[in-house]
Amino acid sequence: MPQSVLVVGAGPTGLAMAAELARHGVQCRVIDKALAPSDKSRAIVIQARTLELLSLMQLADEFVMAGNPVSAANIYSNGKRVVHLRFDDLDSPYPYLLVLAQSETERILGDRLRQLGVVIERGVELLSLSQDTEKATVELRHTDGHTEYERVDWVVGCDGPHSTVRRALDVPFEGHTFDQIFVLADVHVQSALSDTELYIHSQHGDICAIFPLGGGRYRVIADNPPGNLERRDPTLVECQEMVNARMSVPITLSDPEWTATFRVNSRMVKELRSRRVFLAGDAAHIHSPAGGQGMNTGIQDAVNLAWKLALVCNGRSDPSLLDSYQSERYPVERSVLRQTDVMFRLAGASGGIGAFVLQHVAPLLGSLDFVRHEAARHVSEIDIEYEHSPIVKDHHVPSGPRAGDRAPDAVARLAPDGATVHVVDVCSRPQHTLLVIVDAADQVALADDVSRKIDALYGDVITAVIVSDAVTSRDETSTSRSTRGATRTPRSLRDEYGSTRPTMYLVRPDGYIGFRAPLTASADELMQYLAHLMPYRPGATVTV
Numbered sequence: 381m382p383q384s385v386l387v388v389g390a391g392p393t394g395l396a397m398a399a400e401l402a403r404h405g406v407q408c409r410v411i412d413k414a415l416a417p418s419d420k421s422r423a424i425v426i427q428a429r430t431l432e433l434l435s436l437m438q439l440a441d442e443f444v445m446a447g448n449p450v451s452a453a454n455i456y457s458n459g460k461r462v463v464h465l466r467f468d469d470l471d472s473p474y475p476y477l478l479v480l481a482q483s484e485t486e487r488i489l490g491d492r493l494r495q496l497g498v499v500i501e502r503g504v505e506l507l508s509l510s511q512d513t514e515k516a517t518v519e520l521r522h523t524d525g526h527t528e529y530e531r532v533d534w535v536v537g538c539d540g541p542h543s544t545v546r547r548a549l550d551v552p553f554e555g556h557t558f559d560q561i562f563v564l565a566d567v568h569v570q571s572a573l574s575d576t577e578l579y580i581h582s583q584h585g586d587i588c589a590i591f592p593l594g595g596g597r598y599r600v601i602a603d604n605p606p607g608n609l610e611r612r613d614p615t616l617v618e619c620q621e622m623v624n625a626r627m628s629v630p631i632t633l634s635d636p637e638w639t640a641t642f643r644v645n646s647r648m649v650k651e652l653r654s655r656r657v658f659l660a661g662d663a664a665h666i667h668s669p670a671g672g673q674g675m676n677t678g679i680q681d682a683v684n685l686a687w688k689l690a691l692v693c694n695g696r697s698d699p700s701l702l703d704s705y706q707s708e709r710y711p712v713e714r715s716v717l718r719q720t721d722v723m724f725r726l727a728g729a730s731g732g733i734g735a736f737v738l739q740h741v742a743p744l745l746g747s748l749d750f751v752r753h754e755a756a757r758h759v760s761e762i763d764i765e766y767e768h769s770p771i772v773k774d775h776h777v778p779s780g781p782r783a784g785d786r787a788p789d790a791v792a793r794l795a796p797d798g799a800t801v802h803v804v805d806v807c808s809r810p811q812h813t814l815l816v817i818v819d820a821a822d823q824v825a826l827a828d829d830v831s832r833k834i835d836a837l838y839g840d841v842i843t844a845v846i847v848s849d850a851v852t853s854r855d856e857t858s859t860s861r862s863t864r865g866a867t868r869t870p871r872s873l874r875d876e877y878g879s880t881r882p883t884m885y886l887v888r889p890d891g892y893i894g895f896r897a898p899l900t901a902s903a904d905e906l907m908q909y910l911a912h913l914m915p916y917r918p919g920a921t922v923t924v
């Protein structure tokens with residue numbers, strides 16, 4: 381009997397969760413209390429790491445075509461540029477921030493769900509939730525007023541900041557709400573600003589941020605509006621006055637599509653799992669939009685949890701595997717929350733140490749190439765790693781990425797046919813990929829033996845791939861696949877994965893390296909690792 385999963389909430393987190401589960405062969409139920417998706421732009425930044433994960437779902441190209449790639453961020457303090465951060469040399473097939481309205485993100489994910497045969501049940505609200513040793517019981521209210529009770533194996537609460545799932549679990553949402561009020565306007569802008577760069581101006585502690593949406597339209601965010609704007613949306617004239625007071629270059633706003641005010645919260649839960657129930661996205665963490673990380677963190681939560689839940693639902697792994705969702709995602713979420721808090725306070729500092737850092741330390745650090753490069757990697761989230769995860773195992777290899785790191789792209793030669801491939805492409809199946817890197821004929825024979833062993837025991841969940849160095853990294857397959865924005869030529873296998881051969885990398889379905897070791901004839905370490913990760917034969921029945 382297949383295990384059942386209920387995803388509560390069809391925002392970006394719930395849609396990504398359901399799409400990933402479906403890609404892994406688990407059909408879930410998705411409900412949302414809203415009758416229709418929101419048409420508001422809300423989150424507009426998609427980070428490079430999220431695009432890399434969307435490429436696993438074969439969706440990155442569609443996102444890139446729909447969005448506006450932004451190649452640099454500029455931070456000004458009192459009219460002087462203190463930071464210029466470039467993204468175009470990012471070590472990613474997507475070397476930019478992609479600006480795209482959240483309504484479009486939800487449309488693309490929703491279309492993919494429909495293609496995968498998953499129906500989003502709209503107008504269905506979760507009212508209550510309880511769980512026992514057997515299952516979770518949910519109470520659902522439909523728009524016609526009737527109430528349904530259902531027993532499900534797993535519930536994923538992707539129901540946003542006011543999460544009913546979180547309240548049902550009685551999990552505290554600890555943190556604070558900042559006093560400042562922010563004004564947001566999606567408008568047409570006439571100015572000399574580049575439409576492929578974003579701008580943050582801090583003028584004596586008042587902030588104005590401008591993001592290019594493409595086609596002459598921009599998202600403008602400013603803080604500390606005059607008067608009391610808490611209970612109504614700002615007018616275009618009020619937005620223009622705020623921008624004039626905060627920007628050192630003239631810009632003219634017109635044709636507002638959406639204006640709103642909001643306050644910034646900084647809150648998160650301590651536990652992401654309670655037996656059969658998980659929290660993901662804004663249901664688990666909310667923070668300042670500074671840095672454009674909120675929605676990205678939610679989508680990445682979903683991708684992290686989905687493959688693990690699929691292995692459990694398909695009877696391959698023990699439910700204890702699901703505890704690694706907490707071990708891996710909680711530190712990432714906590715660090716996003718802390719850093720967005722710091723950025724938020726720094727940008728709004730009108731005096732004291734914050735202003736000093738912004739005006740004097742930031743320009744100094746920003747002039748160092750190394751610091752700029754690391755900062756761009758950090759903002760784009762490609763430096764997220766799970767090195768300390770309990771389900772990651774590294775057997776020392778002198779060079780190359782470690783277990784827990786994201787598996788970087790590289791151009792390689794596939795055995796036995798010699799085709800030139802991208803590592804990210806060969807690792808994009810909804811399975812683990814055992815990447816065996818060799819450079820001599822006797823090593824290929826050894827790799828073949830291990831591949832056969834893996835295929836016999838784990839053929840349903842792991843694909844073994846033998847690769848060696850490509851003759852050249854500059855052939856026709858080596859350019860970036862992204863069709864807009866900056867492109868980056870992927871590096872060679874040797875550059876990215878080092879020169880130690882033969883080596884095994886077990887790449888997880890979420891693109892992170894779960895296991896690394898030198899290849900040996902016995903492959904004992906790998907077999908022990910897998911016996912732990914996937915202890916059951918296909919289709920086994922497991923209990924929580």
Ligand SMILES: Cc1cc2nc3c(=O)[nH]c(=O)nc-3n(C[C@H](O)[C@H](O)[C@H](O)COP(=O)(O)OP(=O)(O)OC[C@H]3O[C@@H](n4cnc5c(N)ncnc54)[C@H](O)[C@@H]3O)c2cc1C
Nearest residue numbers: 389391392393413423424506539540661662672673674675
């Ligand atoms: C003005 C603004 C600007 C932002 N800018 C950015 C940005 O640039 N970058 C970024 O990454 N993030 C940004 N964010 C944050 C981003 O919008 C959120 O992080 C994102 O929407 C979270 O997605 P989610 O799916 O977790 O939750 P939500 O989008 O809140 O979706 C939750 C869904 O659950 C449904 N639901 C709720 N309760 C129930 C229930 N009981 N039963 C059934 N369904 C239920 C809701 O109807 C909703 O559809 C911004 C937010 C705002 C408000």
